[in-house]
Every structure is written in structure tokens, then in C-alpha cells.
Amino acid sequence: MREFGYGFAVETDLGIDEAEEKVREALAAEGFGILTEIDVAATLEKKLGVTRPPYKILGACNPNLANQALEADEDIGLLLPCNVVLYSTDGGTVVEALEPRVMSQLTGNETVKTVAEEARERLVRALSAL
Numbered sequence: 001m002r003e004f005g006y007g008f009a010v011e012t013d014l015g016i017d018e019a020e021e022k023v024r025e026a027l028a029a030e031g032f033g034i035l036t037e038i039d040v041a042a043t044l045e046k047k048l049g050v051t052r053p054p055y056k057i058l059g060a061c062n063p064n065l066a067n068q069a070l071e072a073d074e075d076i077g078l079l080l081p082c083n084v085v086l087y088s089t090d091g092g093t094v095v096e097a098l099e100p101r102v103m104s105q106l107t108g109n110e111t112v113k114t115v116a117e118e119a120r121e122r123l124v125r126a127l128s129a130l
Helices: 016-029 040-048 063-072 074-079 101-107 110-128
Strands: 002-004 007-012 033-039 055-061 082-089 092-098
Touching: 007 110, 016 033, 016 055, 016 082, 016 092, 016 110, 033 040, 040 055, 063 074, 063 110, 074 101, 082 110, 092 110, 101 110
Parallel strands: none
Antiparallel strands: 002 007, 007 092, 033 055, 055 082, 082 092
16 A cells, blocks of 8 residues: 555556445445546546546545544535545556544644544445445
């Protein structure tokens, strides 16, 4: 797993459609549903005439964790849901997730920190399952 300041990623040799199916299953196993889907490549082509490889953003949400975070800080909704990104590479697909600890770093709220740690553990397990 590759980690960077605001996220972490795995690379798989699966095509993007198969990787998306697997990541959806892995997220569901960790209690996440998908609230939003953004097909960035299709949108850029439609709006700008730009052709790029497949790139999709899934807005993943674990309702229990989201509720805990909202109870701790009503404004945390600005940082929800947990985005999971898939994009094609020459050898397969990159799947990455936003680092949930960014929420607690920005808010300084200890309850949010606890929720973010649990969300991170679940997201790492989901991505590691690919």
C-alpha cells in the first residue's frame, strides 16, 4: 500500500470495471455504502471535449461512523463522505482513498479523531482486499 499525505492507494492488475466491483464489495463488507458516483472522465469529455483514461470517484459512507462524526462536529459534513478514487493505468487500476485522519487534523476534535481512526482501519482493510 502506498501512502501519501492525504490518502493511501493500492495498485491492481484488474481492469477498472472489475476493480470497481471488487472495491464496492470490500467496502460493503466494512459497512460502507456508496452515496455518490462521479465519472470524471465522462464529465470532462462531455463538458470540455477532453478525452482521458477512465477515472471515477465513489463517495463511500459508513452510516454509523458518519453519525458519530456529525454528533461530535456538525460541520464535519464538509469532509464527508470518504472519497475512493479509481483510475486506469497502463498495467491495471489504481484504487485510492482519502486519509480519514485529515478530518481530525483539521478539526482537532478528539471524538472525530477516534471515528477517523476506525474509518481508516476499515478503508485500509477494504483496499487491501483487492
